[in-house]
Amino acid sequence: MQRYCTALVRRISTSAACRAQQKTSSFHQKPRGAALLQDSRYYKGMAFTLEERQHLGIHGLLPPSFLTQDLQAFRVRENYKRQHTDLDRYVFLTALQDRNEKLFYRVLQDDLEQFMPIVYTPTVGLACQKYGHIFRRPRGLFISIHDRGHIAEMLHSWPEPDIKAVVVTDGERILGLGDLGCYGMGIPVGKLALYTACAGIKPEHCLPVTIDVGTDNEELLNDPLYIGLSHKRERSVLYDELIDEFMEAVTTKYRMSCLVQFEDFANHNAFRLLAKYRNRYCTFNDDIQGTASVATAGLLSSLRLTGKKMQGNKFLFVGAGEAALGIAGLIVSAMQDEGLSKQEACERIWLMDKDGLVCQGRSQGNVDGPKTPYAHEHEYLPNVEACVRELKPSAIIGVAGAGRLFTESVVRMMGQFNDQPIIFALSNPTSRAECTAEQAYGWTDGRAIFASGSPFKPVTLPDGRTFTPGQGNNAYIFPGVALAVIACRVRHIPDGVFLSAAKALAAQVSEEDLAAGRLYPPLKDILKVSTKLATHVAEYVYRHGLAAFYPEPEDKEAFVKAHQYSTQYSTFLPDVYRWPKHAQEVSLQEVKPLWDDLDEKGH
Numbered sequence: 001m002q003r004y005c006t007a008l009v010r011r012i013s014t015s016a017a018c019r020a021q022q023k024t025s026s027f028h029q030k031p032r033g034a035a036l037l038q039d040s041r042y043y044k045g046m047a048f049t050l051e052e053r054q055h056l057g058i059h060g061l062l063p064p065s066f067l068t069q070d071l072q073a074f075r076v077r078e079n080y081k082r083q084h085t086d087l088d089r090y091v092f093l094t095a096l097q098d099r100n101e102k103l104f105y106r107v108l109q110d111d112l113e114q115f116m117p118i119v120y121t122p123t124v125g126l127a128c129q130k131y132g133h134i135f136r137r138p139r140g141l142f143i144s145i146h147d148r149g150h151i152a153e154m155l156h157s158w159p160e161p162d163i164k165a166v167v168v169t170d171g172e173r174i175l176g177l178g179d180l181g182c183y184g185m186g187i188p189v190g191k192l193a194l195y196t197a198c199a200g201i202k203p204e205h206c207l208p209v210t211i212d213v214g215t216d217n218e219e220l221l222n223d224p225l226y227i228g229l230s231h232k233r234e235r236s237v238l239y240d241e242l243i244d245e246f247m248e249a250v251t252t253k254y255r256m257s258c259l260v261q262f263e264d265f266a267n268h269n270a271f272r273l274l275a276k277y278r279n280r281y282c283t284f285n286d287d288i289q290g291t292a293s294v295a296t297a298g299l300l301s302s303l304r305l306t307g308k309k310m311q312g313n314k315f316l317f318v319g320a321g322e323a324a325l326g327i328a329g330l331i332v333s334a335m336q337d338e339g340l341s342k343q344e345a346c347e348r349i350w351l352m353d354k355d356g357l358v359c360q361g362r363s364q365g366n367v368d369g370p371k372t373p374y375a376h377e378h379e380y381l382p383n384v385e386a387c388v389r390e391l392k393p394s395a396i397i398g399v400a401g402a403g404r405l406f407t408e409s410v411v412r413m414m415g416q417f418n419d420q421p422i423i424f425a426l427s428n429p430t431s432r433a434e435c436t437a438e439q440a441y442g443w444t445d446g447r448a449i450f451a452s453g454s455p456f457k458p459v460t461l462p463d464g465r466t467f468t469p470g471q472g473n474n475a476y477i478f479p480g481v482a483l484a485v486i487a488c489r490v491r492h493i494p495d496g497v498f499l500s501a502a503k504a505l506a507a508q509v510s511e512e513d514l515a516a517g518r519l520y521p522p523l524k525d526i527l528k529v530s531t532k533l534a535t536h537v538a539e540y541v542y543r544h545g546l547a548a549f550y551p552e553p554e555d556k557e558a559f560v561k562a563h564q565y566s567t568q569y570s571t572f573l574p575d576v577y578r579w580p581k582h583a584q585e586v587s588l589q590e591v592k593p594l595w596d597d598l599d600e601k602g603h
Contacts, residue, residue, distance in 0.1 A: 030572060033057040040101045041204065044569045045072055052572040069106060069569055076107050086123045091134050093119060097193070098137050101203060106567035108197040113523040116194070116475065122429030122454045124190045125175045131183035132227040140185050140208035145234045148242050152249040164205040164486045165259045166250055167191045170213060172233070172266040173287075176401030176432035179266075181215030182228025187264050191286070191478070199479030199530035200564030201486065211246065213239055243273065247281055257489040257548060259482055261286055267321045271370060282485065284493045288326035290474040290481075293498035293505075294520075295327045295397065295426060296334060298451045298472050300506035301519040305449055306420050308394075311335045311348065313422070316393035318384055318434060319400030320353035323426065325370045327397060333499050346373045350391055354400075357381040388413050395422035398434030402427070406435035408443050415444035426453040426472055437469035441517075451519050467517030476520055477501050480533035487563045488538050488547035496544065497537055504536035505529065534560045 030042050036056055037043055046067040053059040067075075076096060083089045093115065097104040108115050117123060127134065141158055143151055171184025188208030195201040213234040220226045234242075250258055262273060262285040274285045284290070303310065315331060317324040328349050335345035351358040351374045355365030359378045367375045381387045384405050388396065396414060398406060406425060414421035421444060425434040437456035440448040446461050451472040460466045481501050485493060508521045508529050521529050535557045541547045542556075553559035 034061060037061060040098055042572075043100050044069070044102065045100060047072060047569055048572070055574075056572055069103065069567075072100075072103055073107050073110060076103065077111075086118060087126055087130065087134070089118045090123050090127045091136075094139075095136065098139070102567050102569060105196050105203070105565070108193070109527060109567060111524070112197060112526055116197075116473070116523060117455050119193050119197075120190045120475065121175065121473070122431075124186050125177055125429040128174050128180050128183045128186040129177065131180075131186055132223070132225045135227060139189050140210060142182065142185070143209060143211050143242075143246065144229055145213040145238060145242055146229075148238065148245060151242075151245050152252065155249055155253050158207060160204045160207070162205060163207045163250075163254045163258060165192070165195060165201060165261070165482055166207045166209055166254075167195075167261045167263050168209040168211060168246070169263045170211045170265055170269070171215070171228075172264070172269070174264050175428045177429075179215050179217045179220075179233075181217060181220050182210055182212045182226070183220070184264060185210040191261070191263060194475045195479050195482055196565055197479075198475050198526045199483040199534065200527060201479065201483055202563075202565040205486070209246075211242065213242065247277060247283075251281060256491055257282055257486075259283070259485050261478065261482070263287065270322045271325070278494075279492055282491055282493060284481075284498075285322070285326075286474055286478050287322045289330075289493075289495065289498045290478040291323040291399070291426070292326035292328075292330040293477040293481075293502045294472045294474050295323075295424060295451075296330045296499065297476065297502040297505040298424065298470065298519040299331065299395070299422070300334070300502060301470075301509045301514065302395075302420075302422050302449045304509075305514060306394075306422075309338055311338050311340050311345070313348065313394045314391065315349045315395045315397060316387055316391055317349070317351045318387075318396060318398045318405055319402075319427070320351040320358055320371055321399065323399035324351060324397070327399070328374060330495065330499055330502065333495060334502075337499075342373075347376065349374050350376065350387070350393065352381075352384065352387050354402075356383065357387050385410050385413070388417075392417045394418050395424070397424040397426065399426050400434070401432045402434075403432055404435060406439070408439070411435060411440060411443040411448070415447060418447075420447050420449050422449045424451045424472065426451070428453045430454040430456075437467070440469075441467050449519070450517065469517055470513075470519035471523070472520065473523075475526065476505050476529065477533070480504075480530035481537055483530065483560060483563065484534040484537035484541065487534070487549070487560055488541050489549040490541050490546050491548055492546065494546070497540060497546075500540040501533055501537055504533045508532060531557070531560060531564070 031039050036058060046062055046065055047069055048062060053062065080089060080092060083092050143154060147154060167188040169184045169187050171181045172179050174180040174184045174187060188210065192206040192208050195206055196203045212228045214229045214231045215221065216233050221230055250260060260281060260283040264287060265273065270285055270288060274288060277283050317328060331349060332342060332345040336342060351371060353365060357380060358367055358371050358375050359380060360375050362380045381390055388410050411423065414423060423440045427433050433452055433454060437450055437452060438459045440450040441459045441461060446465050451470045453472055455471045456469045458466055458468045481497060509519060513521060538556045538560060542552050
């Protein structure tokens with residue numbers, strides 16, 4: 001019967017019928033009694049009505065008062081204000097998520113500008129560093145190197161049967177903080193929280209995973225409270241076999257259309273795993289492709305201020321890892337859209353790594369692999385200041401994670417060479433940013449076009465002008481892309497999807513946003529932004545034959561919205577309704593002839 005109901009839900013096309021069927025089936029599937037009060041998916045605190053409490057066997061287990069979700073959200077915000085540190089606030093919100101899932105996402109969506117820096121960057125970095133010390137309740141699936149051969153069985157431990165998105169990390173390069181091993185679980189958990197808060201992806205469809213192969217972090221290895229494997233990282237062929245098994249197990253259990261997002265893998269694994277899996281599975285690497293998309297969107301917005309085309313700029317990347325190469329590659333695609341050849345586009349991009357300028361024939365450090373297209377003929381330059389002085393770029397993009405590399409002299413030089421210098425300090429967390437918003441605006445007399453990876457407060461210059469810096473947060477991209485990929489059942493995700501997403505994001509930046517200094521829409525509008533972005537991506541994947549869901553929906557926006565999560569509490573009462581009165585009564589006059597006939601026959 002349950003399988004029949006599930007199949008029936010999938011066949012019903014009208015939203016009204018879907019809601020009615022969902023109401024009936026969910027009533028039969030939800031827990032009852034004390035177990036209900038321990039299930040964060042269904043728990044709604046004192047918002048249970050009297051009828052629900054009596055019917056579900058929880059009457060008396062809650063105080064004899066009734067609070068709406070609005071009042072509950074108000075109480076959460078009041079208690080939130082009483083927390084003393086950002087880490088305390090992170091723990092407080094995590095406890096709410098563990099207790100009442102719908103209320104957690106309601107609170108986040110009500111004021112995402114306030115809460116995003118807590119549930120994700122920059123606070124999530126500190127939370128990962130302290131993960132073992134603040135650990136309360138497991139959230140996510142932990143797979144270790146010693147579980148080889150048993151991953152498919154482990155997936156059965158996860159309680160939700162219909163997973164559509166997985167975020168996985170091996171913890172080797174968490175933000176700009178390095179190897180945090182098993183403590184990296186905070187990243188998949190945080191990313192998937194943003195899947196729901198920013199794009200409305202249903203949390204029951206999401207699975208956070210940490211693959212623990214050990215850690216090379218000596219501090220963690222010597223910490224008795226470390227909750228991961230206390231040995232050096234496995235770097236042999238066993239590592240690749242483990243990842244292969246994981247990908248096969250996930251797609252076997254959850255279908256080939258299950259999205260797998262790779263997060264915070266070290267450079268030497270990130271690029272090769274993306275290249276290995278991108279044409280076999282539905283997968284992307286947010287550090288490479290998501291960062292590229294949001295940065296490119298910021299650059300597309302900047303063109304409206306400078307009046308240039310993308311090809312009219314010269315870009316210098318400070319950092320040559322996943323983020324830099326991902327952004328550079330997408331900028332090349334954008335310039336190819338403007339008519340340049342790939343070689344011509346690459347010639348407008350320069351990279352600098354820890355060994356200095358990436359150039360042909362340098363003796364310091366290797367220049368190979370993905371860096372090669374950007375290694376041009378030039379004398380070797382050892383540092384950022386020398387590179388800016390000699391190359392005279394119109395845009396500098398910091399993705400090195402090494403702190404304040406955009407010094408006063410560097411920023412002032414950018415102001416000398418350009419009327420409106422583009423300065424992107426994208427490294428996370430805030431302590432690793434290449435410069436602050438105040439420095440970028442102050443050292444250029446307010447002429448800088450600035451964006452950052454972590455949030456900065458508005459800056460007021462001595463002349464009274466105020467700038468609200470834009471945060472180039474990947475959350476503008478990956479939730480919306482994931483929503484479209486899930487809804488359309490995309491099997492493979494080419495880079496064109498991320499260029500399409502970048503254009504869709506930049507198109508939502510208003511003239512008022514640009515005048516205020518923002519290259520991105522306000523975070524408070526991110527659910528609407530993600531919905532429009534997902535709609536645009538859905539149009540792209542159908543146009544390019546990448547979608548597997550058919551028939552193709554005519555109204556892509558309505559189609560996308562139909563897949564989104566609601567933070568409103570659902571009813572726990574069965575679907576009770578009345579029949580017409582005459583259908584429930586039997587007339588005595590209709591029965592009397594039958595009764596008389598029985599009497600005559602002696603019955």
